Amino acid sequence: MSGARLGALRRIGILARASAKDLFAGQGVALVVLALVGVAMSGGEVRSVGEAERHALLLRQRVQLLAALAAAAAVLAAAHAVDEGRRTQRFARLATTPLTALEALAGPLLGVVAGVAAVAVPAQLALLLLPEAGLLRRHDQFAPCRVVEPSRVELVRGDGARLRWRRGPALLEAGTALELGFEVEAGAHLALEIALARAGSAAPDAPLRWSVTLQGEERIGGVGAGERRMALPLAADARGAVEAVVRAFDGGEVLRIDPAACRLRGPPGSIAASVARAVAGLLVLLLLATAVAGGLATALPDALACAGAGCLLLLASLRSLFLAVSASLGDPHSRAAEAMQEVARTMERLFRSLPDAARLVAAESLSLGARPWSAEDAHALLLALAFSVVAWLLGAAWLRRTVRA
């Protein structure tokens, strides 16, 4: 690295350290109020239909609340730091030194990121790992594991007719079978998860005889369609196409299977990648909040910069929700009016251009135990970084102009 670049980094570092040390000066009361409002808004009791769901909701709520508070603190501190620099003519004084406008703005903003992150990241780690519904105590629930969805689901009738399954539970009467096809990579150590139940309530006199065949071998069978959940391990050398077949032989009962819940699942993996993903997301969110608020504060009073950055972050956090709503309107059975669909399509275009703050926070994927690094995650992180850089460059350009003037 050249000496000039090292010099620039050193200058940014000096400014950042000063800004990080001074971070909570004058902001203390605002941050305490924010924290109290946040705790009150978290709403206390969580309603759920099971323990696993309750743990997932508690985890999601904690992660989201912490991210919202940290982003709000970063917005307040960044806008305040830049506004103060303008009001006290500090930027004008710095312009007489070898410091460029880019460095003059980057220093305080990175200081804010470091200062807020120094509090938020340990708090995030503690909230993620330690509580009762945390990743350490509920490792089996929240650790990501490899999941293979069926690539083919067909209901085979007694007369040989095949029906491709689309949605909802499949009902198996005597003489029918449900075939599930999977594509498996070598060495995956997977098990077939499957849940059977009786359709209807009355147990008939002739209970149903059924079996589950996996890789051509009958693995389990029974009489009577009571509720049953099974995990049948695949052979260790399984690879390529794997077929599972549930057969109903004879009897008066009807078996109910939800093919959407039938999948191959691997053992729970490490939580390290999930934690690293959540921390990376929080840091990028802080960078985005700081860059947008700081960039706006070069041109606007700090209150307006805070409001502007807050609005942008709010919209960014609603991105996934509005895209999901817009996608549901594309359903031909949707009853939404033509005009409403047009509005939704316009909103979709607007939201697509924003970074996805909800995905940055990763609360949803953490609570579902989903794999932490996906293409969508990379897209969200890169788009947020690009937004931060653009906001920083625009802010620096504006700052240079005003300082020269």
Added chain:
Amino acid sequence: MRGRAPLVLIAAAAFLASWGMARPLPRPVRRAAPAWVTLLGPLRPLVADLLRLRFEAMRGADQVLGQLDDAWRVLALAPESVDDFVHFAWYFVFDAVRMAGSAAERDECVRAGFELLKAGRALHPRSARLLYAEALALDQFARHAPERIAALALPPEESPRGRALERFEEALALAAPTDEDSTFLRLALALCTEGILLDPATPARLRERARAVARRLLREGGLTQESRAALSSAVER
């Protein structure tokens, strides 16, 4: 700080003025609303709509995580609409059970649905629709899914059909004759009464009550020709 005082004053005035934009909570609800609902102030309807959107988007994607929590939050934020209570309750009673992973979760869904209806009745005691919805759900379960009734833990002296009949009668007493639900309510009550009278396992006391209700329905009118005929034949059996 002195320079910011006008901005703070303007923001406070805008916040107070915007209270007018949000419809105030009804008086009995205002007392029961949790602190976070009050803190949201004029943003309350907006947040309720966002949560409602999330609920519907997840429902469209057949996902269940957080649905019950979202439903309760929407109802805490916007408890004015009786239809919302019925909508959410029926989702848990009839749709969510389909996606539940175990019998315990299915029972919990049913319980949650009836709890939502109960909360709705506490806030809207003059609503016939809530009573009608509960009665219909009970009657449906009694006919087609009696195993789900266990989740409600009814007292031994009370049968689901008996409670359904009671709710139907209460709903009919509250419904205005001009109410568009009134016709459906009479038809549903006639069907429920007919089911009770035709079931040989019905206890004598409940049968007598159902017979009295059926006679009153036949006397008052408002039924179709077919349902009158079916009900008359059930009474005479």
